[in-house]
Amino acid sequence: MAQKRRLTRDEAKAQTRRALLEAAAEQFARHGFNGVSIDAVAEAAGYTKGAVYAHFSNKDELYLALLDDHLSGEAPGATEQLESGASIESFAGDLEEALPGQIESTRDWGSLTFEFILHSMRDDSVRGRLAERFVRARDDYAASLEKRYAANGEDPPIEIEKLATALMAFENGLSMIGFVCPEIVTDGVYSATLARLLDP
Amino acid sequence: MAQKRRLTRDEAKAQTRRALLEAAAEQFARHGFNGVSIDAVAEAAGYTKGAVYAHFSNKDELYLALLDDHLSGEAPGATEQLESGASIESFAGDLEEALPGQIESTRDWGSLTFEFILHSMRDDSVRGRLAERFVRARDDYAASLEKRYAANGEDPPIEIEKLATALMAFENGLSMIGFVCPEIVTDGVYSATLARLLDP
DNA sequence: GTCTATAGAACGATAGAC
């Protein structure tokens, strides 16, 4: 309660909105769209249903607002490291070390993404928005790879865009498997596969 | 109505069960687990709730039965081809050709799978059962690979279990991306990556 | 007549909307 009267009405409104969206993100990620009630979102944010309906006309709109938020935000990426030009082995090893923690820390983000993917299979407008984001991610990835190989004067083993797609597929797939069945995602799966795919 | 009175009780029961499972598969794929009521499943199959609860103790069990049904019917996939010892390139090429059709034909199953995975992330007993299936699939895959390399007198580029996990991750991830954003899953991504990963 | 798969009403809980 440092400043009790420093927020204008609009600021307070924006703050409430943000709190509701954050709470919704966590709840949706944890329990799924249908598994979450407006009540639960409101309560998690420290408000009541009334606040939710003051900001979003219904549950679907809340969801779409969340999607937009999600899409404009940054995906957790390792791009800088890729471009740094460190050896493939050390790069892959670093990533591997970070993986278990990352799976845990990005669990919400990941399952929210999966939630969106699922929705996108049933709603074409959602699918389109998500697809745009995938294309952008692929292009970013490809650009990083390009830089990396150029800096080292090496040639990629597979055409660069294809390699980027393959890496995205592998990473997403591995994280999906890791959620369900961590016992088969043993030490070294990630780094060995990455090294194998990236090695010139 | 060819034969009105040729079904024994057991036959009728089995037929009902099959009809319920088929209806459930379609409904779940189209609307998601939480988006489908037991009533809807029953009606789609031409029965009522009573029939559903006579065959499955609850909604989760219905879902699990669906999973078992699918997984047991799917096992004979690319396995024989893998073991046949054909060259990696022709093997990968064959699979690639089959891919677009497969993505389309398994679209329903794909979204069901994701639905299941998401569900399993939120329910530990479901997660455990799904994880068992993943382990078995990984082991089967690894055994096929083992046979293949042994037959050709070659060595796998990565420890065989890790390779199997990586392939599963890649395939699942690629099919996921293909659902949302087919434009980045260009021709050759699958076969080139597969060849790269399998090449001794 | 007995048994049981199924129909369908009834119940308690919970949701979204306002």
Next chain:
DNA sequence: GTCTATCGTTCTATAGAC
């Protein structure tokens, strides 16, 4: 906080196979 809808589940009655 209320109102209405709907859900998963349980329970009971019944029709038809044995």
